[in-house]
Amino acid sequence: MSTSDPFVAIADPNRRHLLMALRREPKTVTELSEGLPISRPAVSQHLKALLDSKLVRVTPVGTKRFYAINPEGFSALSGWIRQF
Numbered sequence: 001m002s003t004s005d006p007f008v009a010i011a012d013p014n015r016r017h018l019l020m021a022l023r024r025e026p027k028t029v030t031e032l033s034e035g036l037p038i039s040r041p042a043v044s045q046h047l048k049a050l051l052d053s054k055l056v057r058v059t060p061v062g063t064k065r066f067y068a069i070n071p072e073g074f075s076a077l078s079g080w081i082r083q084f
Contacts, residue, residue: 026068
């Protein structure tokens with residue numbers, strides 16, 4: 001399931017775990033799936049939802065794809081929260 005709504009995207013605990021893992025540095029799907037009780041294809045599906053909601057960006061490097069936090073996506077999310 002993918003979504004463009006960042007609130008729906010972060011509602012899933014696996015996605016929140018992925019975001020926490022990406023706070024420090026960009027990582028590949030393989031790196032992100034280590035230690036998770038879900039498969040690599042499931043991690044890819046969760047990353048797709050985070051990409052669609054603009055909370056994560058991806059950068060291809062050779063044959064690998066590195067996922068990283070997208071600060072602009074979080075700025076929009078924070079801006080909405082700050083209204084309250």
